Amino acid sequence: MPEWYGWAGTILRVNLTDKTVKKEPLPEYLATQFIGGRGFNSKILFDHLRPGVDPFSPENLLIFGAGPCTGTLIPCSGRFTISTKSPVTGGLGDANSGGHFGPQMKWAGYDMIRVEGKAEKPVYVWIEDDNVEIRDAEHLWGLDTWITTNEIIKDVGDPSISVACIGPAGENMVASAAIINEYARAAAKCGVGAVMGSKKLKAVAVRGTKGIRVADPKGVVDVYFKYVRILKEEDEWWYNNFSKYGTPMFVDQYQGLGALPTYNWSEGVFEKADELGVEKLYPKYVKKKRSCFACVLHCSPFILIEEGPYAGFTGEGVEYEAFTGFGSKIGCANIELVLAAGTMCDRYGIDYISCAEVIAWAFECYNRGILTKEDTDGLDLTWGNEDVVLELIRRLAYREGKIGELLALGSRKAAQKIGKGAEYYSMTIKGQQPGSMDPRVLAAWGFSYAVGNRGGDHLRTHLVCEYMFTPEEMEKYVGTAAASDRFGWHVAKADLVVWSENMRTISNCMEHCTYFNRGAPRLYVEFPVDALRAVTGLDWTYEKLVECAHRIITLERAFNVREGFSRKDDYLPERFYKEPLTKGPGRGKVVPRDHWEKLLDRYYTLRGWDTKTGWPTRETLEKLGLKYVADQLEELGKLPGKGA
Amino acid sequence: MGERYFIMVDYQRCTGCKLCETVCSLTKTGTVNPAKSRIRVIVKPHIGVDVPILCYHCEDPPCLNACPVGAMHRDERGVVIIDEEKCIGCKACIMQCPFGAIFFDPDKRVAIKCDLCGGDPACVKVCNEAFPKDKVLTYVKPKDVAKWKMLMRVKQIEESILKTYRAEPLVR
Numbered sequence: 001m002p003e004w005y006g007w008a009g010t011i012l013r014v015n016l017t018d019k020t021v022k023k024e025p026l027p028e029y030l031a032t033q034f035i036g037g038r039g040f041n042s043k044i045l046f047d048h049l050r051p052g053v054d055p056f057s058p059e060n061l062l063i064f065g066a067g068p069c070t071g072t073l074i075p076c077s078g079r080f081t082i083s084t085k086s087p088v089t090g091g092l093g094d095a096n097s098g099g100h101f102g103p104q105m106k107w108a109g110y111d112m113i114r115v116e117g118k119a120e121k122p123v124y125v126w127i128e129d130d131n132v133e134i135r136d137a138e139h140l141w142g143l144d145t146w147i148t149t150n151e152i153i154k155d156v157g158d159p160s161i162s163v164a165c166i167g168p169a170g171e172n173m174v175a176s177a178a179i180i181n182e183y184a185r186a187a188a189k190c191g192v193g194a195v196m197g198s199k200k201l202k203a204v205a206v207r208g209t210k211g212i213r214v215a216d217p218k219g220v221v222d223v224y225f226k227y228v229r230i231l232k233e234e235d236e237w238w239y240n241n242f243s244k245y246g247t248p249m250f251v252d253q254y255q256g257l258g259a260l261p262t263y264n265w266s267e268g269v270f271e272k273a274d275e276l277g278v279e280k281l282y283p284k285y286v287k288k289k290r291s292c293f294a295c296v297l298h299c300s301p302f303i304l305i306e307e308g309p310y311a312g313f314t315g316e317g318v319e320y321e322a323f324t325g326f327g328s329k330i331g332c333a334n335i336e337l338v339l340a341a342g343t344m345c346d347r348y349g350i351d352y353i354s355c356a357e358v359i360a361w362a363f364e365c366y367n368r369g370i371l372t373k374e375d376t377d378g379l380d381l382t383w384g385n386e387d388v389v390l391e392l393i394r395r396l397a398y399r400e401g402k403i404g405e406l407l408a409l410g411s412r413k414a415a416q417k418i419g420k421g422a423e424y425y426s427m428t429i430k431g432q433q434p435g436s437m438d439p440r441v442l443a444a445w446g447f448s449y450a451v452g453n454r455g456g457d458h459l460r461t462h463l464v465c466e467y468m469f470t471p472e473e474m475e476k477y478v479g480t481a482a483a484s485d486r487f488g489w490h491v492a493k494a495d496l497v498v499w500s501e502n503m504r505t506i507s508n509c510m511e512h513c514t515y516f517n518r519g520a521p522r523l524y525v526e527f528p529v530d531a532l533r534a535v536t537g538l539d540w541t542y543e544k545l546v547e548c549a550h551r552i553i554t555l556e557r558a559f560n561v562r563e564g565f566s567r568k569d570d571y572l573p574e575r576f577y578k579e580p581l582t583k584g585p586g587r588g589k590v591v592p593r594d595h596w597e598k599l600l601d602r603y604y605t606l607r608g609w610d611t612k613t614g615w616p617t618r619e620t621l622e623k624l625g626l627k628y629v630a631d632q633l634e635e636l637g638k639l640p641g642k643g644a
Numbered sequence: 645m646g647e648r649y650f651i652m653v654d655y656q657r658c659t660g661c662k663l664c665e666t667v668c669s670l671t672k673t674g675t676v677n678p679a680k681s682r683i684r685v686i687v688k689p690h691i692g693v694d695v696p697i698l699c700y701h702c703e704d705p706p707c708l709n710a711c712p713v714g715a716m717h718r719d720e721r722g723v724v725i726i727d728e729e730k731c732i733g734c735k736a737c738i739m740q741c742p743f744g745a746i747f748f749d750p751d752k753r754v755a756i757k758c759d760l761c762g763g764d765p766a767c768v769k770v771c772n773e774a775f776p777k778d779k780v781l782t783y784v785k786p787k788d789v790a791k792w793k794m795l796m797r798v799k800q801i802e803e804s805i806l807k808t809y810r811a812e813p814l815v816r
Contacts, residue, residue, distance in 0.1 A: 183690040211677020291659040296774035302692035
């Protein structure tokens with residue numbers, strides 16, 4: 001067995017069906033070829049899930065994966081990934097979260113916690129170093145995430161443990177259910193909470209006291225100081241503002257770019273955006289700043305509403321997505337509603353991107369007469385009617401009434417059920433809605449939404465470098481200066497998306513926050529190499545990391561191909577191709593449909609995938625050491641050129 | 645006698661990132677393991693409470709007075725130190741500390757506490773790098789504490805006045 005530095009070296013397998021716990025050594029090839037976190041999870045999912053498996057069946061896996069840097073001094077390294085087959089997209093699903101859960105599980109000695117099977121009665125898993133127990137959770141079932149966390153802390157008797165749990169939304173297997181750790185950190189996307197609910201697993205609580213060995217302790221401290229200083233010097237504007245305001249500052253920023261989704265993405269500027277700006281938020285509602293583990297950016301505002309109809313709401317980390325979701329997307333301009341709704345989502349265990357998405361869809365359908373008062377149980381969903389929002393969230397979480405049942409499906413499935421052209425207004429890609437930046441004015445970002453392998457998603461690329469990098473930087477690092485115009489649809493955008501996807505995959509695998517490397521190119525190309533070298537003691541290079549990223553993305557693609565995805569799924573919702581924006585800096589802009597095909601061709605070519613189908617080719621798979629994947633796809637008739 | 649220092653904590657500004665715990669264990673033991681850290685942060689995210697707990701190096705330390713085997717002493721700079729060789733792991737010091745700032749090493753089975761890293765505390769450096777403007781941990785001399793506190797109070801009052809009166813520089 002190798003000496004592990006950085007990685008803990010053990011995979012924990014918890015089987016809920018027969019209540020057994022197994023520990024397996026981490027295979028060395030997994031560490032060197034898939035780095036950690038998202039890479040590990042995707043590999044295990046591909047290898048162990050049968051194609052076409054029902055996401056809610058006991059066969060589905062729910063995997064908590066940490067990376068080699070998780071829980072070390074590497075800045076912003078408090079993250080972990082939860083992966084499963086997604087009930088929302090039907091393909092590969094993963095969700096990334098911060099807080100202290102990832103570090104705790106590493107300190108307890110595990111790189112991955114692999115949950116298998118399905119419990120008969122509600123249970124929670126308690127992990128303290130080598131001791132792993134599957135405990136009864138009947139007393140916790142039905143409780144919200146905050147009370148659940150408090151109760152488990154009481155059970156265990158230690159406030160410094162970390163709890164990842166689901167709320168009522170997860171228990172009711174709502175499409176937008178998230179897994180919440182540390183009260184407000186959400187592993188949100190892809191309906192991971194619903195899968196956890198289907199397994200009757202209420203929570204995973206962990207306390208680690210074994211610690212992590214790093215190869216070069218002094219080197220890790222040096223990496224910390226070196227790169228925090230680079231962040232401050234080379235991305236100064238970002239550091240100063242983001243550490244002061246956090247993500248709510250994007251409301252002003254994207255409004256300025258004309259990319260603030262308004263009235264369910266029909267516009268790019270919101271006439272009342274001033275009401276949602278940081279000036280309104282700070283300092284009136286923000287009492288202090290909080291952060292995830294090892295964070296140097298501390299973006300999370302702790303909020304308290306002291307008076308008015310929403311008095312008494314406290315919460316942490318209400319993000320930009322809530323400001324658009326419960327603000328501009330439905331035409332509401334009440335910041336207190338945004339804060340209250342964000343907090344309620346955390347407590348019910350809901351992802352507020354997906355929740356707001358389906359609510360905005362319902363608002364638009366109601367205003368267009370597709371949904372009637374009969375469908376909404378008498379609720380009035382006129383644009384801007386803020387009184388119904390909290391009630392909608394509650395009904396969604398408990399699947400209460402007709403409207404609750406409908407919203408719980410997520411907008412794509414709900415639209416299919418309703419018909420009457422409602423599908424046009426479901427702004428989802430592969431069933432999932434992307435983050436709130438309008439693709440009509442942020443070209444590369446828009447393209448990455450469509451090709452992202454967990455469905456519409458802004459974090460697979462987090463493409464701020466599109467407008468942050470200078471053309472010279474773009475030329476030097478991405479290889480083409482043509483990608484730096486945010487309105488332009490040059491084919492070079494595909495190059496930029498490939499590069500960004502690779503960079504973010506590395507971030508998701510070593511598990512550090514993508515807000516850390518944003519505008520400064522050195523933080524993309526030098527930081528991961530130095531950090532991984534100091535932590536693991538292995539001889540990483542930039543090229544090697546990019547190859548790992550390419551391997552992971554191709555494997556994830558293969559997972560989706562197995563589930564029936566192909567080129568036809570890599571398109572944006574029709575609205576973005578058809579309806580030009582009418583206001584703001586993006587006036588008259590649409591996504592050019594004819595150009596889209598060229599971009600897709602270029603993207604597949606760069607990835608080494610077949611341009612006709614979007615499937616990975618045998619040549620590419622074998623080059624990446626994934627021969628068995630090619631064999632499996634061939635057997636299924638899903639290898640390009642072989643019975644395609 | 646050397647110049648005396650201690651680490652002052654601003655609870656209002658702490659965000660609960662635990663960088664201090666991490667670097668403390670890394671410096672002291674070579675592994676990242678907050679269970680061996682000499683500074684601990686208790687976080688309660690839902691009510692916005694983050695409390696770093698560490699030794700203030702009391703002038704009349706109850707822990708030192710409680711040690712039955714003389715394993716603790718104050719050095720010439722006033723730093724309260726545990727001699728791990730002499731410590732019998734009785735935990736009397738842990739029980740006596742009014743702040744809960746002495747911890748138990750689960751492997752070595754002895755009491756552990758902050759020794760200010762011999763005058764250059766790693767936690768303060770790492771914390772100040774992450775919070776350059778609003779210092780959470782400050783390495784100060786005891787005689788300066790009152791001054792710090794006064795200035796903080798003045799700043800608070802200044803801020804409240806500036807909110808009331810518009811005191812921006814006049815522009816022609």
